[in-house]
Amino acid sequence: MALLEIRDVTRRFGDFVAVDAVSLSIDAGEFFTLLGPSGCGKTTLLRMIAGFDQPDSGRIELDGRDMTGVPPEERNVHTVFQSYALFPHMTVAQNIAFPLRMAGCPAADVAPRVQEALDDVSLVGMDRRFPHELSGGQRQRVALARALVNRPKLLLLDEPLAALDAKLREKMQLELITLQKEIGVTFVYVTHDQEEALALSHRIAVMNKGRVEQLDQPQTIYSAPRSRFVADFIGECNLLDCTVQSSGDATLQLDVDGLGGVRATGPDTAKGRTGQRGTLALRPEKVSIARELTAADCTNRFAGKVFDYLYTGDVTLYIVEVDGGRRLEVMLPNNAVGRSSKFFEPGDAVQVGWRDDAGHFLED
Amino acid sequence: MSPRAQKWLVTGPPLVYLLLFFAIPTLIMVVASFRYAGDYGGLAPLFGSGDPDELAGLTLESYQRFFGDPIYLELFGKSFVYAGVTTVACLALAYPLALTIARSPKKWRDLLVLLVILPFWSNFLIRVYAWMIILGPQSAFARGFNGLLALFGAGPVPLLFSPIAVLIGLVYVHLPFMVLPLYANLEKHDPALLDAAQDLGARGWARFWRVTFPLSLPGVYAGAALVFIPALGIFAIPDILGGTDSILIGNLIKQQFLDSRDWPFGGTLSIVLTAIAIAAAGLAAWFARRRPQ
Numbered sequence: 001m002a003l004l005e006i007r008d009v010t011r012r013f014g015d016f017v018a019v020d021a022v023s024l025s026i027d028a029g030e031f032f033t034l035l036g037p038s039g040c041g042k043t044t045l046l047r048m049i050a051g052f053d054q055p056d057s058g059r060i061e062l063d064g065r066d067m068t069g070v071p072p073e074e075r076n077v078h079t080v081f082q083s084y085a086l087f088p089h090m091t092v093a094q095n096i097a098f099p100l101r102m103a104g105c106p107a108a109d110v111a112p113r114v115q116e117a118l119d120d121v122s123l124v125g126m127d128r129r130f131p132h133e134l135s136g137g138q139r140q141r142v143a144l145a146r147a148l149v150n151r152p153k154l155l156l157l158d159e160p161l162a163a164l165d166a167k168l169r170e171k172m173q174l175e176l177i178t179l180q181k182e183i184g185v186t187f188v189y190v191t192h193d194q195e196e197a198l199a200l201s202h203r204i205a206v207m208n209k210g211r212v213e214q215l216d217q218p219q220t221i222y223s224a225p226r227s228r229f230v231a232d233f234i235g236e237c238n239l240l241d242c243t244v245q246s247s248g249d250a251t252l253q254l255d256v257d258g259l260g261g262v263r264a265t266g267p268d269t270a271k272g273r274t275g276q277r278g279t280l281a282l283r284p285e286k287v288s289i290a291r292e293l294t295a296a297d298c299t300n301r302f303a304g305k306v307f308d309y310l311y312t313g314d315v316t317l318y319i320v321e322v323d324g325g326r327r328l329e330v331m332l333p334n335n336a337v338g339r340s341s342k343f344f345e346p347g348d349a350v351q352v353g354w355r356d357d358a359g360h361f362l363e364d
Numbered sequence: 365m366s367p368r369a370q371k372w373l374v375t376g377p378p379l380v381y382l383l384l385f386f387a388i389p390t391l392i393m394v395v396a397s398f399r400y401a402g403d404y405g406g407l408a409p410l411f412g413s414g415d416p417d418e419l420a421g422l423t424l425e426s427y428q429r430f431f432g433d434p435i436y437l438e439l440f441g442k443s444f445v446y447a448g449v450t451t452v453a454c455l456a457l458a459y460p461l462a463l464t465i466a467r468s469p470k471k472w473r474d475l476l477v478l479l480v481i482l483p484f485w486s487n488f489l490i491r492v493y494a495w496m497i498i499l500g501p502q503s504a505f506a507r508g509f510n511g512l513l514a515l516f517g518a519g520p521v522p523l524l525f526s527p528i529a530v531l532i533g534l535v536y537v538h539l540p541f542m543v544l545p546l547y548a549n550l551e552k553h554d555p556a557l558l559d560a561a562q563d564l565g566a567r568g569w570a571r572f573w574r575v576t577f578p579l580s581l582p583g584v585y586a587g588a589a590l591v592f593i594p595a596l597g598i599f600a601i602p603d604i605l606g607g608t609d610s611i612l613i614g615n616l617i618k619q620q621f622l623d624s625r626d627w628p629f630g631g632t633l634s635i636v637l638t639a640i641a642i643a644a645a646g647l648a649a650w651f652a653r654r655r656p657q
Contacts, residue, residue, distance in 0.1 A: 050563060072562045085560035089578045098574075102565035146564065 001064060003028040003186050004049065004154060009058035011044055018044040020210035021058070026188060028153075031180050033189045035197040036207035037233065042190045045207075046156050049188065051075045063153060073102075078147040079156040082163070084139050086131040086146070092118070093127035096146045103150055117145040120179065137168050144176075148185060157189045161196065173199055194234045198222060206230050226267075228362050231281035236317070238282040238328050244361070247271045251356045256280055258326040262300050266361030279362045284331035286358035289318055289350055298353025304328075306348045318344060320352050328352055390638060397631030398422045405625030426632040436616075440636070443613040446527075447595040450534040454542040454591045455584065457535065462546035462583075463576075466553070473551070480543050488537065492604050495533055499523040499605070525607035533601040538594065542587035549583025550576070582652045589648040593641045613637060 002025040011019040019041040026032045034042040047053040049060060051072035060067045067075060078099070086095050096114045105113070118124050121141035131139055140160060147155055161169045177200060180187050191197055197204050198218040205215045206229075214226045225231035232239055242256040244266075252266045264280055293301050304322035311334075318330045330352055344350055365373075400408035400419040412420025430436050465476045483491060498505050501522060510520040523529055553576065561571045599614035606612075613633065620630030 052559060052562075072559075073565050073567055077563075079560070079563045081556050081560055083554065083556050085554065085556040087557060087560075087575060098561070098566075099564040102570060 002026060003030075003063060004188070005061040006045070006049075007059050007061070009045070009048065009055040009060060011041075011048060011053065012056050017210050019048070019055070022207075022210070022212055023058075024205060024212065024215070026186060028186055029184050031177070031187045031189065031200055031202045033191060033197045033201035033204045034207055035191055035194060035204050035233075037192055040207040041210040042192075042207050043158060046079075046158055046188065046190050049154070050077055050079050050156055076152050077154040077156060078152040079158060080143045080147050080160045082159045084131075084143040084160075084163075086139055086142055088131055090130075091127065092123065092129050092131070092134070092142050095131070095142055096127075096149050099146065099150050105150070113149060117149040120148065120183065121145045121175075136164050137172060140164065140172060144179065148179075148183060151183070152185065154186050154188060157187060159191055160189075162191075162193075169196070176200060198234070206233060208233075224265075224360060225281060225362065228279045228281070228364075231279070231360070231362060236284045236329060236331070238280075238284065238287075240280040240282065240326070242278060242280045242361070244270060244273055244276040244278065246274060252361050254278075254280055254359075254361060256326075258324050259302065259322060260324070262359060263356040264359030264361050265357050267363065270361055270363055277364050279364070280359050281362055282328070282354065282359045284317060284329040285315075285333075287328060287330040287352055287354045289320065289330045289332055289344070289352050291348075291350060293351040293353040297355070299356050300359070301351055301353035302328075303349070303351050306344045306346050306350055308346055309343065311343075316343065318350075320350060322352065390635075393631045393634050393638075396627050397426055397629075397635050398424070399628050400425070401626045401628050405627070407627050423628075426626075426628040429629060430632050430636065436633070439611075439613050439616060440640075443596055446531065446534065446612060447592050449531060450538060450595045451542075451588050451592045453531070453535045454539050455588065458539055458542035458546055458587065462543050462550050465543075465547050466550035477544075477547065480540050480547075484540065489600065489604075492533055492537070492601055495529070495536065495605060496524060499529050499532070524605065525610070527606070527610050529605040530602050530610045530612075533605045534595050534598065537598075537601065538591040541590040541594070545586035545590060546580065546583045549580050549586075553579055585648040585652040589645050592644055596641060596644075597637055 004024075004026040006022055006024040006026075009019055009022050010017065022041075022045060034045060036042050044053060048055055051067065051070060051074075054068070062075065062077065087098065090098070093111075093114050096117050097110050100110050100113060114127065115124070118127060121144050123138065123141050123145065126134070126138065126142075131142065134142065140163075143160070161172050164172060173196060176187075189197075189200060198221070201218055203215065203217055204221050206213045206221060208229050214221060214230045216224075216226075221230065222234055225234060225237075228239060231237045240256045240259065242254040242262070245253040245255050245261070247253065247266075247270070250265065251263045252270060254262045254264055256262050262280060264282075266278075270276055270278070288298055295301070302322045304320045307319045307321040307327060309319065310317040313334070315331050315333050318332065320328050320330055322328060396407060399410065400421075400423055402408050408419045410421065412418045461480075465473055465480075468476060497503060500506060501524065506523050509523065513520065557575055557579075558571055561575045566574060597614045597617070599612065599618045602610045602612050602615050617630050617633045617637070620626045620633065
């Protein structure tokens with residue numbers, strides 16, 4: 001049985017439907033992420049799981065028990081807030097001891113458990129500091145230790161890394177994965193950062209306008225997005241309007257507006273539906289770029305010229321204008337084997353191409 | 365401009381202000397408290413004409429009088445009790461009000477604060493005289509109060525010209541001085557802290573006593589100082605609402621200057637009061653600083 005069952009939950013604020021008939025099932029020990037742009041309903045859903053808000057309809061079950069009307073203080077669920085919400089008048093040790101004291105933990109057990117929690121987040125020796133004496137990363141760890149000290153069934157994390165700089169964020173991501181594995185508590189993680197979601201999660205629910213657009217493992221979300229929204233939201237993606245011309249065993253023959261014939265994979269439902277309109281989703285890193293491409297590598301090939309490029313260190317993102325006017329984004333690793341050190345310059349004549357399984361057809 | 369000149373530009377004006385409005389008047393009082401009273405009020409000359417019968421120069425006479433008769437220290441003690449009770453009553457009344465304002469919707473807050481300071485726009489004495497009517501024997505309030513007492517078999521008590529009336533007046537006049545610093549503090553609290561406390565298992569009262577109240581202590585200390593110190597020296601309220609037995613140290617000081625015309629003794633009483641007020645303010649500041657914000 002799943003640890004957390006969200007059954008057909010809807011939450012309205014006036015005319016605005018923040019969460020629209022969402023059903024999710026989260027297993028014990030899972031690192032589950034709610035991913036979506038701001039206003040997609042992910043935080044509202046999180047607050048309902050925590051108990052700060054109640055669904056207008058539907059219900060939330062934790063460990064088989066209906067949580068309707070159970071206030072936050074009586075739920076075995078803790079939250080790591082975006083602002084951390086550490087108590088400024090308490091030391092690190094007092095902050096971490098807070099949930100233990102509230103739960104009526106015997107005084108003699110408090111100190112050793114606080115030490116254990118400090119050890120879990122590598123903050124030993126910091127117990128007498130006040131929150132304002134800590135760095136952003138350390139505050140984050142105190143918030144984690146405080147939320148985990150009495151081993152909740154479920155830990156909710158509301159954009160916990162948003163306030164940290166990029167370098168520290170990466171470090172904390174690795175620590176979060178390790179911590180979650182070590183203590184085995186189920187994490188429900190809310191973020192708008194798709195890279196973070198892909199890096200951390202066992203499963204991701206991509207949310208948009210209060211609905212779950214896709215619920216899958218990170219690899220599936222990335223390589224086989226189910227809607228134009230998901231493809232656009234997760235990573236860089238070329239989204240090209242197209243029509244299904246015919247379908248083979250494994251691939252679809254598409255007519256891409258302003259480009260021409262392209263072969264791509266697609267959902268089974270699109271098979272045989274000639275004339276079906278949709279979107280070709282094509283990841284920039286799956287597109288090759290060279291002066292001359294061979295048919296062996298790229299079954300779909302187009303000539304064009306470089307319009308512009310973005311150099312980002314490890315990769316360069318080229319914007320190529322294909323003959324016919326379409327612009328495609330093409331990503332080229334800067335350390336690619338056999339790649340000349342010379343960049344393509346804007347105006348250079350190039351060929352772009354990709355394999356049949358690189359593109360993915362999405363029905364409208 | 366040199367850094368030295370800049371420093372003086374910043375610290376200079378407040379320094380001049382303190383010197384002009386605090387240090388010099390206090391110093392005048394300190395000197396006055398060591399002099400003799402003049403024959404017709406005011407002070408005797410500092411340098412005498414040489415006449416052996418003439419009182420001139422400096423003396424400890426006033427301090428001897430103050431410490432020689434326990435009645436003066438008793439009056440100080442009584443004033444302390446009145447100021448203390450006023451402070452506690454103001455805190456008890458102001459805290460729920462300040463919390464309600466701080467947690468009401470943002471668009472209402474300024475209006476509610478305005479209502480708190482609205483009484484300042486009418487004269488202080490008029491507002492205290494209004495209490496004479498409210499507490500007077502014919503008022504609905506006094507009748508209702510005594511009617512209530514009668515239900516429990518207690519005889520009617522006069523409200524006006526009693527210690528109760530003085531306390532009501534003191535609390536009424538000083539209440540805004542407690543509400544405002546408390547509100548200023550409570551309004552800044554991060555609501556996420558209460559969410560966090562609730563999330564971590566704290567029920568209503570635990571959230572208040574472990575999060576809201578400790579965080580509001582700087583506001584409590586500021587409010588307590590703003591109420592306690594003026595309440596300690598006030599004379600108008602006991603004059604108007606109090607009976608003959610309700611005089612406080614402020615009344616005694618006023619008497620020395622206006623009625624008895626004994627400036628040195630009035631000065632002595634003022635100096636002791638100022639010393640106590642500074643000690644109280646220092647204590648409040650010290651308590652407030654011990655708490656990190």
